[in-house]
Amino acid sequence: MRIVLLGPPGAGKGTQATILADELGVPQISTGDIFRANVGAGTELGVLAKKYMDAGDLVPDEVTVAMVEDRLAQADAANGYLLDGFPRTVAQAEALATLLDKAGQPLNRVLEIRVPDEHIVERLAARVTIVDGVETQRDDDKPETVRRRLQVYAEQTAPLVDFYSRAGLLRSIDGVGEVTEVTERALTALRSE
Template sequence: MRVVLLGPPGAGKGTQAQIIAGELGVPAISTGDIFRANVTGKTELGTQAKVYMDAGDLVPDEITVAMVSDRLAEPDAKAGFLLDGFPRTIAQAEQLRDSLTELDQHLDCVLELVVDEDELVRRLSGRVVVVDGKPVQREDDKPETVRHRLEVYREQTAPLSGWYDQAGLLATIDAIGEIDEVTARALVALGHQRDDDETAEQPTDR
């Protein structure tokens, strides 16, 4: 399967991406990993991206999309993938669609993790790091900062829900609950049955 995972900060995308991809038998691909690999490997695209990153600017879509396209063209992604953190805008989604068309591929599903905003603020503002033996809240995890991050998500990324819904690709699930519960909902939405479930439902000899 070829899946895009959507959801606001704090929805648990990173955790679910790894688990769901493992269940589907496809690589979990995050833009963060792609950027690090290109910058560390000093690829042409990585060198171009680093100029913008060092200046504190956003990396242009054409560079980001080119990096993602290169990753999706690798052998392990030919049979499927799960994209986490990309696309972030409708413009990126359109470019991703065109890139997949060039690879003679298409998305099977866009899975959106839905969480109430107050719960997201509670989750993110509750995170701490330990500095000199003392728990400290990071600046980007303070409630006012978290709400700003969610506002940016609503403006830039949330419109993807409607865009993919119109394309008939969107599936939404409630992402509140235990990790395994959320995973189970995701797999049902994707039409995938876990191996242990399959075994449990095999007919018995009479």
């Protein structure tokens, strides 16, 4: 299966992506991992992306799409994959569709994990890390920061829900509950016609 996973920050995408990829026997492909691998290996695309990142700029879509294209061409992705964190915009989704159409391998499903904003704010505010025996909260988990991240998601990424719904690929599930409950909902949605 070729799957895109959507959902706001704090919806549990990373947790579900790992479980679902293992359950379905496909690699979990994260754009963060792709960037780190290309930058770390000093690839041509990695060097180009690093220039933008070092300047504090977003890496242009064409560079991101080229990195994703390169990753999807690797042997472990031949029988499918789960994309986590890409696409983030309709422009990226259109570029991905063009790339997959050329390869004759369109997406099978897009899974959206829905969680109410206030639940996410509470969930992330409760998330702490223990460093040297002291509980600390990540700066990006503070309520005001989470609300801003949710606003950015609503503006930039949420339009993908309509894009993929129109394409007939979208399946949405409730992301509130125990991890195993959410996983079961996800697997049922992915396997539905």
